[in-house]
Amino acid sequence: MQATTALLTDHYELTMLQGAFTHGTAHRRSVFEVFARQLPGGRRYGVVAGTGRLLDAIEAFRFDDEALAHLSDTHVVDDTTLNWLGDYEFSGDIWGYAEGEPYFPHSPILVVEASFADAVLLETITLSVMNHDSAVAAAASRMIVAAAGRPCIEMGSRRTHEQAAVAAARAAYIAGFNSTSNLRAGQLYGLPTHGTSAHAFTLLHDTERDAFTAQVDTLGKGTTLLVDTYDVAEAVALGVEVAGTDLGAVRLDSGDLLVQAHEVRAQLDALGATKTRIVVTSDLDEHAIGALAAAPVDGYGVGTSLVTGSGAPTAGLVYKLVARENDNKIMVPVEKRSADKSGVGGRKRAARRYNRHGVADAEVIAINGEVTGADHRPLLVPLIRDGEIVGREPLDTARERHHQRRSELPRTALQMSRGEPALPTYYEEQP
Template identity: 65%
Template sequence: MNTAELGLPVDVPSTALFTDQYELTMLQAALRAGTAERRSVFEVFTRRLPEGRRYGVVAGTGRVLDAVENFRFDPDVLRFLREHGIVDEQTLTWLAGYRFSGDIWGYPEGEVYFPGSPVMRVEGSFAECVLLETVVLSILNHDSAIAAAASRMSSAAGDRPLIEMGARRTHELSAVAAARAAYVGGFTTTSDLAAGFRYGIPTVGTSAHAFTLLHDRERDAFQAQVNSLGRNTTLLVDTYDVAEAVRTAVEVAGPELGAVRIDSGDLLLVAHRVRQQLDELGARATKIVVTSDLDEYAIASLAAAPVDAYGVGTQLVTGSGHPTCSMVYKLVARAESADPKEPLVPVAKKSTGGKTSIGGRKWAARRLDEDGVAEAEVVGTGPVPGGLSGRQLLVELVKGGDVVAREPLDVPRDRHIAARANLPLSATQLSRGEPVIPTEYVHERSG
């Protein structure tokens, strides 16, 4: 896969520098100490969900797999590290041959998660695993935050489609990633052509207020758009007077007009007035699209309005107030030597201050009630209880360095819809509350 497909500028040859320097300094010290090749297990999880959120959404897994495949220290990268004295020559020699050869397991993309869920597990030598920390976290934290916001918005929208249109409100590369994550979370289309090109997401777009202002009359702008795009186009009707614009739009396009877009004002009131006017003009099939800084709460407030689709930008690409999931990447087990047969020993941070973690290589399963609805996220070490063996959540993503779990983007999107439907009904409530199901821990008993 080339860098353009990753959403990277074409002059960036690899993902190897999407990292923090301390990962390379740890590598250098571990190589010198003889501990770099110890078999290790790192896990990605979050200690808590963002305030008020009932569940999280795993997104970005496919991008992580691409990033791992493209994590290569090519000559230009090695030259940069040498010229800036970031690592010594022994470490540079090791990096020149770097290829991740371990295993990665994780929640499948689109699945929901909860506090403590081991959403990704990276296994291999300490050296090869520790280098992936930053790129894995930067992708999962961003994409999962956007997908969670998208999921809440799509739940609030019900059967009405959602258009992702936030490219102008964020960095140009994060805009592409955000469109992808939004699609996983339930959005149906994007305005971002790069996202359409790289990920096959359906794209849409018509015109802005500037197009209307370009012309001498609003009628001229509408006529030009209809002449170019056909009667099924969407005309923006709030540049001047909405009622006059709707009347003109139907006169120009006829009752076959595809849709009108409203981008300002009291959307609930205006939508009702526009719907009545369209019906009176005979344009009963003309749809109404609303935009204007929508979030999940605004979308929910429009549930009773005659709205056919929503366009969402700023609030979506900023995670609707929670732009990160606070996921961490922690060493949870390691061997005591480089011998590949050496057993793994659980390790965990034990300091005070709320940042403790639980050691040991973990599995996760979702327990269902008698109606088949999720009632607990069960995370444990050691043998999986018999009743949960068929409900395990982690799947193999990378085996021996080879990606084994690529899938079309529609698959995680459908998976998320199914996973969300399997949660208690309170999961879709927008009021603040605790995670919709608790996380329970099952520890392996010694002796």
């Protein structure tokens, strides 16, 4: 088990807990839901990611002696609450959209049912994990669509927090990225890792020939040479001279990539290196990748835009109480009613509706009941039952799921322009 995650939370989660204990409401059965009121930036769909990491974080959500001492020394909560926290272990139920599943506004992508005390403590860690990972996965999915089958490598470690970089690599892989430059992500999640050299390696050597020779001698002719440290045309010619026509690839990291890609492809072909691939980097996002669709590019390396959600660094997910027991032990719906942040009360169940061609055409959410119909696919799967994790799965399963479920969306979902969500959301209220 990883180190405790219990203090990766907000102060007010614990003061709410203490207040609920004081007034005898802490053990009321409650239902919290995670959803987004809207998709960021006029996007057509979101992507659920972070579920596996969240399950690990919940498993490690224990208040050890050091955490309890800190809470005591800083007077965050009283002794009664501290004693309860010392024995805390989530004992409720959690359902969620399976990792890799697309989602839409108001999709209940996570449903937590437990006592208020049990469930409220998980709010911050849940949103921290899922807002980050879902934002990265959504950006990555758009990039994969724009790449149209050309491989993408995640290489954003130097553009974000060191732990966020690992999570971002995982989320990008779910959405379809082929590999990552991050070795820790490779170790933790079994992701393929790749990397060759930076401009510093070329600048280290007395000549570009010396640098290329050193790299080819070390990594073989199949390596990727970075050819824009000085003059691109000279470097391409030199790279083929050093490695031969079996040179694996050249990488372009600056300048007008569209023009350069055509020029370099023509030069490589003229030199007989017809199988040498062209990889481009340099602050790419889904729009830049899409603009290179007609260029002779064989792969993309994406960094900053990917790990920052390509302009949407959070998925906008919220964790809201939607139902709870009253004094008669009856579950009643509750909802926030503020003008621009209203919610829909009641315990939800969700399904995706399909037309006769197998294309999704709606997200259907039942309140206080089940969605029925042969053309509906239920979306919520069990993740934790009575405190026991039951929803772990291999990362490749989430990756394959995302590829399949994205292919079931209408064609409008794959547009890069701002627009309405690809699927409308309908509510079905049960008696």
